[in-house]
Amino acid sequence: MTRFIDVSHQIVAGMTTYPGLPGPVIDDHVSFEASQRTYAPGTEFNITRISMVANTGTYLDMPSHRYRDGADLSDLELEKVADVPGVVIQAPGREVGPEAFDGVDVAGRAVLVRTGWDRHWRTDAYGAPEHPFLTEAAARLLADSGARLVGIDSVNIDDTSEDAKGARPAHSVLLAAGIPVLEHLCLLELLPADGFRFFAVPVKVQGMGTFPVRAFAIVGD
Numbered sequence: 001m002t003r004f005i006d007v008s009h010q011i012v013a014g015m016t017t018y019p020g021l022p023g024p025v026i027d028d029h030v031s032f033e034a035s036q037r038t039y040a041p042g043t044e045f046n047i048t049r050i051s052m053v054a055n056t057g058t059y060l061d062m063p064s065h066r067y068r069d070g071a072d073l074s075d076l077e078l079e080k081v082a083d084v085p086g087v088v089i090q091a092p093g094r095e096v097g098p099e100a101f102d103g104v105d106v107a108g109r110a111v112l113v114r115t116g117w118d119r120h121w122r123t124d125a126y127g128a129p130e131h132p133f134l135t136e137a138a139a140r141l142l143a144d145s146g147a148r149l150v151g152i153d154s155v156n157i158d159d160t161s162e163d164a165k166g167a168r169p170a171h172s173v174l175l176a177a178g179i180p181v182l183e184h185l186c187l188l189e190l191l192p193a194d195g196f197r198f199f200a201v202p203v204k205v206q207g208m209g210t211f212p213v214r215a216f217a218i219v220g221d
């Protein structure tokens with residue numbers, strides 16, 4: 001039997017995804033009440049509006065998030081984000097180095113790094129500099145081995161502590177290789193180690209380099 005496993009966070013008005021960035025504002029553009037004058041009695045509609053920074057909820061980074069001439073959301077090939085064979089890597093420590101991928105065939109796959117940091121989602125601890133991240137060497141290994149998509153259940157795929165001095169090697173290496181990056185995944189413990197198909201498709205907006213996705217896996221056939 002086919003099962004769908006949702007590994008994306010819910011987007012809620014006012015919530016913080018990334019410390020320092022504003023939370024989404026969700027309101028009515030046309031309320032049910034206001035729409036009534038347009039329609040027959042008993043017929044009404046609601047059109048809402050969301051105002052948010054692109055880095056909200058569980059989102060995908062495209063090369064143009066990092067590089068001025070990089071591919072944006074409208075350039076994204078669906079092969080990179082839909083029906084991709086997935087693999088989950090267990091990585092309980094803070095630094096996820098290349099050894100975490102020893103013996104794992106990552107070529108052509110969505111590589112999802114499970115650190116467990118999603119347990120802190122919507123608490124102050126979530127954005128703390130101690131969050132887990134991928135090292136530059138790990139990012140190079142994944143790029144050189146042909147990973148199709150790389151995701152993590154942490155606040156950032158890079159080290160954002162003062163030690164990093166503002167460098168973002170995981171973003172830099174993966175996005176330079178044309179590998180989209182997913183951040184703020186959750187519930188990766190619900191997935192099998194492999195044998196699932198993964199989906200994380202954003203909308204097709206020209207000129208934007210990041211956007212929320214509904215990230216989910218299909219298990220079984």
Ligand SMILES: N[C@@H](CC(=O)c1ccccc1NC=O)C(=O)O
Pocket residue numbers: 018019020021156158168171
């Ligand atoms: N994901 C990127 C970019 C980022 O978070 C950011 C970029 C410009 C301005 C603000 C940012 N984040 C929080 O304030 C990073 O790792 O720093």
